[in-house]
Amino acid sequence: MAKTREFQTESKKLLQLMINSIYTHKDIFLRELISNASDAIDRRHHLSLTDEKVDAPDEYEIRLTPDSDERVLRVEDNGIGMTEEQLTSELGTIAESGSQAFLEKLEQEDPEIIGQFGVGFYSAFMVAKKVIVRTRSPYAETGYEWRSDGEATYEIEPIERSSIGTEVILHLREDDEEQEEDFSQFLEEGTIERLIKKYSDYIRYPIRMEKTVTKTDDEAEEKQTETELTTLNSMVPIWKKPKDELEEGEINEFFKRQFNEFDDPLHVVHTSVEGMTTYTAMLFIPKQPPFDFYTDNYEKGLQLYSKGVFIEEKNKDLVPEHFRFLKGLVDSPDLPLNISREMLQHNRELRKIASHLEKKVKNELEKLLKNDRETYVDFYEAYGTILKYGIYDQFGANKDKLKDLVMFKTNKSDAYVTLREYVDRMKEDQEAIYYASGKNKDQILSLPQMDLIKDKDYEVLLFTDDVDEFMVQFLDRYDDIPLKSVQKSESDLLDEEKKEDLEAREKEHEKLLKSLKKALKGKVEDVRLSGRLKESPVCLVSGEGLSLEMEKVLRQMPGDQASQMKAQKILEINPDHELFNALQTVHSKDKKRIKDYASLLYHQALLIEGYPIDDPQEVTRLMTELLVEASNK
C-alpha cells in the first residue's frame, strides 16, 4: 500500500525552484546524485567495520544506466540505502546547510547561483519530470520505493528488494527547442562520460556504465559493436592529483562544493609530506568568517581521510584555536580506518600532522604578508581578531608563533604596520613600542596623553579592537623592546631635566595636590602634575594592573565579577595650563571651592577617555554655578 505524504514547506520552495529553474547548467544534477551515492557507500563501509548488521559487498560501485527507449536514466549504488523513516526525513525535508544557505540567497534572483551550492537530491527535478527512488537499508525488513513529480507530495511504498543500496530513476523531461532545453543528451554515453570527467572524476568508487564499443573483427574484416562495462572516473581525489594537473578553478569549485561555501577561497594551501609522517592536506581560508565564527557555536576542524577513505567530518585536533578559520582536509595513510574518535584524540600521527600543519600555515601566512600584502590585509581584516586572541589565549603560550602576523594602524599610518616594520623605523632615541587604546583613530588622536608623543614624533599603534589590550598583557615585548601604553605612567617619556623640574613643582604645590586628592578620594588613586600635556588641562592614566581600556571592556561583559573590576586611575594635571593657575588662586582664596573644581576636572577627564559621568546632575549643577559666577565677574 502506497502512502502519500506532503513535503515540508522549505522543500516545496526548493522543489518549485528546481522545476521552474532557468539555470543553464542543469547537468550538475548528476554530480549531486553521484556525490550522494558516494556518501552512502562511505557510510556503508564505515558501518560494516563496527556493526555486524551491516556487511560490505565484494566491491563498491556506482552504476549509470541510460535507457533511451524508456527515456530514463538510472543512478545506482550499493551504499547504505534508506529505511522508510529516512526516506521521509532525508528526502522529504531539507536539513542540509547548503540548501538552507541557498534558499537564503534566493532573493538575489540570479539563476546562476544554483551551481554554487550543493543543492542536493532535489536538483534531479531540474531534468526529471518524475523521480523514483528504490532502496533497501540493512536496518529495514524490506525495500521501499519513493516517488514524486516534485509537486506538493510524494509516495512511499514497500517493495521487494534484496540488495542493499539505492537506485535513483529519473524520467527525463521532454526537450524544449524553444527554450533550447535538451534533456535527451543525458541519455547519451558521450555526454555522461564528459560530465563524470568534469564533475565526479575524483569520486573514490568506480562509476561504471555499459558503453558501446566498436571492434574490428580482423577475420571478417568488419566492424562490430558490443557493449563493455567501463569505469568512467579516474578515482584520484583532487587533493592527490599533482598540482600541475589541476585545472584552474578546479580547486575552487571543489572547495565550494565540499564545504558548502559561496565564494572562492581567499587562499589555498595544498601540501604533501612524505617521510616519518606522511599526509596530504588541502587547506582553505574562506574569504569571510561565518556569522558564528566568534561564538561558541562555531566548530573548527578539518575533514579526515585515510587513503582517500573518509573518516571524520570535523577533526578538531588538527587545527589550533588561533587558526580556527581553516577549512579543508587531511588524508594520511598512517591512520587506521576503523579508528574511533576517542582513539583519534590520542593518536600520535595525528598530533604530528597537526603540528606540521600549524607551522605550514604560519609560514604560508608570513609568505602572503611578504609577497601579497593586499590579500594578507583582506585575510587580516577577516581574521586578525582571532590571531590577537591567540596571543592572549593560554597565557601567551603561542605568542611567538603569532607576533609577526599581527598588524596595527598607527597615528602615522592608515595602512597596517607589523611590529617588525614598526621597530625597524623607530626613532633612534625611542625606547619602547607605544600604543594607545580607544574607540577609533580620531578619538585616540585627541587623547591628551598623545600630546607629548606628538612632540616627540613617535609612532603609536592604535589599539581599537577590544582584544588588543588583553593581547598586550602577554605580548609585552617585541625584539626585546617593551610595549608601553601612552595612557599609563609617563616617566620614561620625559627627559631627566623635565623630570626634576616636575618633581620640584609637585613639591611646591604639594598642598593643592593633597586637597585635590582628598576631594577625589575613592575616585582616583593619585593626583599628579603631568609633563606630557600640552593643550589639555587634565587627563586620566592608569597605574599598575588593569588598564582603563580593559576596565571599559570588562564593564560590558556579562557577570558581576568582570564588571566590578576597576583600573587604578591617576588624574594628571597640566601645570602649564591656565586652569592650573586658576586652581591655585581658588585654593588660596576658598579652600572649600576646590572640591567643586576637583570634581569638574575629574569628570572632564572621564569624558575625554570615553567613560560615562558618575553623577551628571552634580556636574551640571557645578557647571551652571561656575558659569554664573564667571558672568558676575
Ligand code: ADP
Ligand atoms: P545532502 O546529500 O547534501 O545531505 P541531499 O538532498 O542530496 O542532501 O540528500 C539528502 C539526504 O538523503 C542525504 O543526506 C542522505 O541521507 C539521503 N540520500 C540521498 N541519496 C542517497 C543515496 N543514494 N543513498 C542513501 N542515502 C541517500
